[in-house]
Amino acid sequence: MNAIEAVRSNPAVAQLALLLLTCVLLPICVLSFYYVFDRDVKPHTEAVRSNPAVAQVALLLLACVLLPICVLSFFYVFDKDVKPRTEFLLSNFEYVASHANEPEAVSGEWRRFDRSIEVPDDPYASVWIRTDVTRRLDLSRATALYIPKARANVQVWLRGKLQHTAAPIEEPLAFIKTPLLIPLGEFDTSVERTWMHIRLTKARGFLMPPNIYLAPYAELTTAYRHTYWIAQTLPKLLVAVALTMTALVGGLFIMRPQDTAYGWYALYMFLWTAHTAHALVDNIPIHHELWFALTYLSLALVPCEVIFINRYFDLRMRWVEKLIAIVTTLLASTLLLPAVLGLKDLAYIATHHLWMPWIMLLGLFVFVQCFMAVRRSWSIDSIGLLLSSSIFVVVGIRDHLFDFHDFVPGTTYYLQFIVVIPLLFFGFLLLRRHVRALRLSEKLNAELEERVSQKAQQLEDSYRKLTEEEKRREVAEERARLMRDMHDGLGGHLVHALSLAENKEDRRDLKQALRYALSDLRLIVDSLAPSETGFSSLLANFRHRISKSVGRAGIEMQWTLSIADDVSLKADQSLALLRIIQEATTNALRHSECKTIRISVSTDAQTLEAEIRDDGKGIESRGHGRGLDNMQIRAASISARLAIDSNKAGTSVRCIVPIADGASPC
Amino acid sequence: MTVSIFVVEDDASTRAMLVDKISRSKRHRVVGAVGSLASARRTLAKWNPDILLVDLQLPDGNGIDLISEQTLRNPGLPILVISIFGDEERVISAIGAGAQGYLLKDDDEDIILDAVDRLLRGESPISPSIAAHLIHRFRQLAPNPQNTHPLSDRELEVLQLASKGLSYRETAALMGVSVNTVGTFTKRIYTKLAVSSRAEAIFEARQMGLVLGFPSERHRSGT
Numbered sequence: 001m002n003a004i005e006a007v008r009s010n011p012a013v014a015q016l017a018l019l020l021l022t023c024v025l026l027p028i029c030v031l032s033f034y035y036v037f038d039r040d041v042k043p044h045t046e047a048v049r050s051n052p053a054v055a056q057v058a059l060l061l062l063a064c065v066l067l068p069i070c071v072l073s074f075f076y077v078f079d080k081d082v083k084p085r086t087e088f089l090l091s092n093f094e095y096v097a098s099h100a101n102e103p104e105a106v107s108g109e110w111r112r113f114d115r116s117i118e119v120p121d122d123p124y125a126s127v128w129i130r131t132d133v134t135r136r137l138d139l140s141r142a143t144a145l146y147i148p149k150a151r152a153n154v155q156v157w158l159r160g161k162l163q164h165t166a167a168p169i170e171e172p173l174a175f176i177k178t179p180l181l182i183p184l185g186e187f188d189t190s191v192e193r194t195w196m197h198i199r200l201t202k203a204r205g206f207l208m209p210p211n212i213y214l215a216p217y218a219e220l221t222t223a224y225r226h227t228y229w230i231a232q233t234l235p236k237l238l239v240a241v242a243l244t245m246t247a248l249v250g251g252l253f254i255m256r257p258q259d260t261a262y263g264w265y266a267l268y269m270f271l272w273t274a275h276t277a278h279a280l281v282d283n284i285p286i287h288h289e290l291w292f293a294l295t296y297l298s299l300a301l302v303p304c305e306v307i308f309i310n311r312y313f314d315l316r317m318r319w320v321e322k323l324i325a326i327v328t329t330l331l332a333s334t335l336l337l338p339a340v341l342g343l344k345d346l347a348y349i350a351t352h353h354l355w356m357p358w359i360m361l362l363g364l365f366v367f368v369q370c371f372m373a374v375r376r377s378w379s380i381d382s383i384g385l386l387l388s389s390s391i392f393v394v395v396g397i398r399d400h401l402f403d404f405h406d407f408v409p410g411t412t413y414y415l416q417f418i419v420v421i422p423l424l425f426f427g428f429l430l431l432r433r434h435v436r437a438l439r440l441s442e443k444l445n446a447e448l449e450e451r452v453s454q455k456a457q458q459l460e461d462s463y464r465k466l467t468e469e470e471k472r473r474e475v476a477e478e479r480a481r482l483m484r485d486m487h488d489g490l491g492g493h494l495v496h497a498l499s500l501a502e503n504k505e506d507r508r509d510l511k512q513a514l515r516y517a518l519s520d521l522r523l524i525v526d527s528l529a530p531s532e533t534g535f536s537s538l539l540a541n542f543r544h545r546i547s548k549s550v551g552r553a554g555i556e557m558q559w560t561l562s563i564a565d566d567v568s569l570k571a572d573q574s575l576a577l578l579r580i581i582q583e584a585t586t587n588a589l590r591h592s593e594c595k596t597i598r599i600s601v602s603t604d605a606q607t608l609e610a611e612i613r614d615d616g617k618g619i620e621s622r623g624h625g626r627g628l629d630n631m632q633i634r635a636a637s638i639s640a641r642l643a644i645d646s647n648k649a650g651t652s653v654r655c656i657v658p659i660a661d662g663a664s665p666c
Numbered sequence: 667m668t669v670s671i672f673v674v675e676d677d678a679s680t681r682a683m684l685v686d687k688i689s690r691s692k693r694h695r696v697v698g699a700v701g702s703l704a705s706a707r708r709t710l711a712k713w714n715p716d717i718l719l720v721d722l723q724l725p726d727g728n729g730i731d732l733i734s735e736q737t738l739r740n741p742g743l744p745i746l747v748i749s750i751f752g753d754e755e756r757v758i759s760a761i762g763a764g765a766q767g768y769l770l771k772d773d774d775e776d777i778i779l780d781a782v783d784r785l786l787r788g789e790s791p792i793s794p795s796i797a798a799h800l801i802h803r804f805r806q807l808a809p810n811p812q813n814t815h816p817l818s819d820r821e822l823e824v825l826q827l828a829s830k831g832l833s834y835r836e837t838a839a840l841m842g843v844s845v846n847t848v849g850t851f852t853k854r855i856y857t858k859l860a861v862s863s864r865a866e867a868i869f870e871a872r873q874m875g876l877v878l879g880f881p882s883e884r885h886r887s888g889t
Binding site: 537541561 | 751752772776777793794795798829830831832833835836
């Protein structure tokens, strides 16, 4: 207890501790809370929905009770009402209600004044109080009057002379909430009795005898400064912070109008600061009736809070919102209209029998909402909301009592300090929501990139597979063609050569068979040239080779080529056609006894035509040989037309090959 | 007077066949037939042949190396490459190294002897594939029109006609020259290929820093 008393008796330490706590410790608490409980990335809708255990609920309810008690104890410890010494407190007041403007004019019977009295209905009808301060004035030192809580407009008279007027006694009538420190002037010591008259003027409500200290100036300054700091400086600071917060949240709402919850929160905070400002303004700027109406109107922060909670926790009570909005608007107009029109009775009824019950009802509803939110999602958001609401209710009750009863300890209203809690709490929620959104978008981005790269990989894989497959197919086709080609020509010649060698036939026949095999192999090698090689190039190799044999046989060979360099056939077509040309030429060389062989190759858009014509004795005379059958089969295999025309004047072999679109470059 | 021929061929039966085919001629004589690069190097100088036939694939190295060596040591020695069909690229490498012609292993004896005689007269054989390859090579050597083409127009014409499969006789008739002239054109083309190949090799060696540039060039680059 000694430690607490030590802190309480030292206002400087208390102030420092309070400042330290609000500015440093609370943010640290909130941040550490944040880092402990908000590690994983989850969209808001995926918040934990598991039903809380009974123990958890019990713990929460206990916290709802304990936390406000803690807060009040905190205030009790740190908000020591620093008072001057009790011997300076004036007592034995007498009062009389009077219209008089100066003490001499006061008429009526002075009565003892120890309880609150009702203020006369007329705003200019003040209450005069007086006390005998004869022996209290030590005129050798500078003396002053100290009134911590006036709760009315104040005028001080001493020995019938006006000493101080806190504010002009006229409309709009000031309502002094600032602590007053009034220096007193010099006095004539010859006068025997010294009366102090104080005129208290209040627009409405009750008047209570204020605590008034009369002491040497130096004895009062400490208490005055402490009270002023708690009652004015600190609340003004908090109001400024709250307004900044309101602007931030409001700006967020303007930039993201779809987040209506933030709009309601900004309105809620704005009304809150307006309501708090009422306790800080002495000289009210407008008629007191309208001022009081506006003060009550600022309690519309409660319906705003209801709607905010509804939206933030997605409680889906649109019809309740509509009802609240309609009723609040109606009651607000009944609150304002009589005040504007000066209908005092109606204004009183509207305020105390309609508006305030409605606000209190909504305050209870906030509690219901909090429990709904907790039931809906057992999360920091809802639990924090419930706890802060419980603190609000208790502190609100305390402030209400503080306004009317002196037994309530403390210097000033506490709700204005409590505003720190929603400020920090919802600041924390905003921060967390922001961080979550960032994390979520980062995560989604990463997932998207991952998926895109996977898709790209898949595409690449399938493309590679496709090309590999294509290549494999091409190679297989080429291999099959090569096998077929070798089997058709080369193989046949070699088998023939083998049988000749086994039968020990004429070596010349064997040599001939091997030459055929070699020639065919050359044609196969030629046909393996790159697909873009024109048919004329393939033909050139054959022409070069055949011209050696032709020259030695003494036969003239005439070539007529009307074929562009870039006309190409498919590999199998080239080979088959070359074989046909070679077969026909060899037949002419060996069997026809001709003088001249004419080979002409020409093309048109769709076909390539090759003709081998000799002037020999013709085929008829030597029968229908195997060579001709081979030529027919080869022509058929490439869908070519083969025409063999032979008579005694010579033989003509004509082969017409279709040029496939893909095989003939334009 | 007989022509002395030296054969470098690793396959014994092919070597025997070649020797046999050449020996049937009265005018030709095989003075040496070896199966490896080493023995060729050892005995070649001793026999001093009129003409050298070289196979490219030898058990102890590449016939092209032997061609380069002999071209440097004995620039007048005519060299024929023994090749098989479809092997034009290696034939062209050999020509670049200094060979002046080629013959196919399965050529008849009269074709082989004809090629030998023609080579001694200063004529080189050519095939359409080789001509096509050469046209491509020379086009690579002269990439821009400002560079004077290493081949004359007539030489280029010979190559183009050869690539179409025309015989010397047909080419000569078309160009209005004798058959022998076409053969000498071909030999000149081969010589130009060898010269440009050597120049290319020197240029590349200089690029790689194996051969020093001329002093004047170094001076120029130094300022």
